[in-house]
Amino acid sequence: MSAQLEPIVGRYLRTTWQGRPVRLYFEEAGGGIPLVCLHTAGCDTSQFRHLMTDPAITDRFRVLAFDLPWRGKSPPPVGWQDEEYALTTDSYTEIIRTFCAALELDKPVVMGCSMGGRITLNLAARHGAEFRALIGLEAADHQTPWYDTEWLNRPDVHGGEVCAGLISGLVAPQSPDEARWETLWQYLQSGPGVFKGDLHFYRADSDYRDRTGLIDTAVCPLYLLTGEYDFSCTVEDTTRTGAAIPGAKVTIMRELGHFPMSENPAKFREYILPVLNEIAAAGADG
Amino acid sequence: MLDALPAAVNSRPQLVHRGRFLTVDFRLTVGAVAHDIHIHQGRITDLRIDGGLLRPWRFQIAAAREVWERFWEPMPAPGYHDIFALTKSGHAVLEGDLLPFMSNLRYFKEMIALPRDTTLFSKEGSGG
Numbered sequence: 001m002s003a004q005l006e007p008i009v010g011r012y013l014r015t016t017w018q019g020r021p022v023r024l025y026f027e028e029a030g031g032g033i034p035l036v037c038l039h040t041a042g043c044d045t046s047q048f049r050h051l052m053t054d055p056a057i058t059d060r061f062r063v064l065a066f067d068l069p070w071r072g073k074s075p076p077p078v079g080w081q082d083e084e085y086a087l088t089t090d091s092y093t094e095i096i097r098t099f100c101a102a103l104e105l106d107k108p109v110v111m112g113c114s115m116g117g118r119i120t121l122n123l124a125a126r127h128g129a130e131f132r133a134l135i136g137l138e139a140a141d142h143q144t145p146w147y148d149t150e151w152l153n154r155p156d157v158h159g160g161e162v163c164a165g166l167i168s169g170l171v172a173p174q175s176p177d178e179a180r181w182e183t184l185w186q187y188l189q190s191g192p193g194v195f196k197g198d199l200h201f202y203r204a205d206s207d208y209r210d211r212t213g214l215i216d217t218a219v220c221p222l223y224l225l226t227g228e229y230d231f232s233c234t235v236e237d238t239t240r241t242g243a244a245i246p247g248a249k250v251t252i253m254r255e256l257g258h259f260p261m262s263e264n265p266a267k268f269r270e271y272i273l274p275v276l277n278e279i280a281a282a283g284a285d286g
Numbered sequence: 287m288l289d290a291l292p293a294a295v296n297s298r299p300q301l302v303h304r305g306r307f308l309t310v311d312f313r314l315t316v317g318a319v320a321h322d323i324h325i326h327q328g329r330i331t332d333l334r335i336d337g338g339l340l341r342p343w344r345f346q347i348a349a350a351r352e353v354w355e356r357f358w359e360p361m362p363a364p365g366y367h368d369i370f371a372l373t374k375s376g377h378a379v380l381e382g383d384l385l386p387f388m389s390n391l392r393y394f395k396e397m398i399a400l401p402r403d404t405t406l407f408s409k410e411g412s413g414g
Contacts, residue, residue: 146374157389165391169368173361228364231371235364 008052010073015102017069017077017095024099025073026066030058033132033283034108035276036100037065038116040138040259041202042152042163042195043186044072047113050265056273060280061109066099068092070194085197088205092119097127109279111135114233114258115202120222121241125211128220133279135223135272138230138258140237141208141244149203152196160188163195170258172229174267183262217247221282223275224248227256251275287407288314288321292330294400294407302328305393310386313343314398317351328393345382347398353377358401369395 013024027045029052037048045065052063067074070085100108109132112120117139124134164187171180226238235252242250253271260268305328314321322341324332356366365371372378401407
């Protein structure tokens with residue numbers, strides 16, 4: 001009997017982040033144009049497993065995703081026990097560029113979701129020439145907060161339960177149960193203060209209304225795709241962001257929420273394949 | 287229609303189990319109608335639909351009747367599908383001591399979504 005092995009392979013990258021040694025776990029599958037996927041706040045690379053097992057994508061794209069330190073298989077930096085984790089625009093940008101440079105990825109596509117989508121706007125504004133294209137899922141230059149992040153890490157509320165309970169409604173009601181509950185399981189595992197530390201970036205250090213004007217989509221194409229059931233990054237937030245960036249291509253995804261790639265992979269595929277086809281075709285032309 | 291809520295909750299062993307550490311009084315307000323609900327170890331042991339006669343509650347969830355009707359549609363529209371979508375948009379108010387709510391989020395979210403099951407809840411009846 002032959003083992004049923006998925007094509008996803010995981011490895012560890014040793015590098016430095018903010019001047020400190022870190023061990024970054026990453027997964028990859030496929031070959032071709034590098035496509036680096038950035039997970040949502042409080043989560044890890046497992047959100048992208050469906051893209052990595054889809055031959056329509058992996059036949060042309062080398063799909064990679066790394067766990068930010070503090071979650072999944074990437075441990076926090078040494079000394080973490082005496083500090084409070086807080087991601088920033090600088091530290092997030094640094095680790096993405098470090099990852100791409102260390103693996104010698106040639107003008108990768110970067111696709112991020114939620115906070116991973118937000119940071120693609122900074123990459124576009126500050127480092128657009130390094131990338132073949134940028135894709136922001138559930139992304140906007142700014143969003144209105146809807147809860148106090150103090151709930152996420154306190155001794156009298158179960159951290160995993162409250163993280164999953166808060167975000168459960170960001171999954172569209174049409175999403176299939178299996179994918180919904182796998183998406184929520186990823187949040188139920190959240191380490192103490194990790195979601196909150198990610199949200200420091202999202203809430204306090206990434207109001208990009210000051211820099212979307214710097215984005216030149218002739219240098220690096222920008223795609224923004226948002227699910228209609230996402231009330232965190234709303235359709236209005238993404239539409240407003242896209243309207244301020246000449247050449248940005250905005251797609252509103254029906255029957256999807258804040259976690260399109262994991263909450264309903266089949267539905268997300270309908271929206272992301274045309275984008276990836278366009279990027280691949282542009283590469284063939286160039 | 288919420289008079290069917292105690293039976294709907296109490297007949298779900300997984301839901302009751304999830305709330306086994308929860309004993310609380312809370313208020314669910316539909317338009318002008320207050321529903322005072324007592325939960326004891328995950329079971330609803332009392333429901334009063336009489337306008338809220340100076341009863342205490344730890345927290346209250348309140349929205350207009352039309353908002354709840356949209357929330358309770360079997361396949362709710364975007365913005366009406368989750369309690370936090372409603373509070374963010376201002377369509378609902380969540381107030382009081384939120385600790386029991388936040389520490390039992392899945393329990394309360396599943397409870398207040400039960401009326402989406404039209405086999406359990408009729409659109410007629412008292413309390414809205």
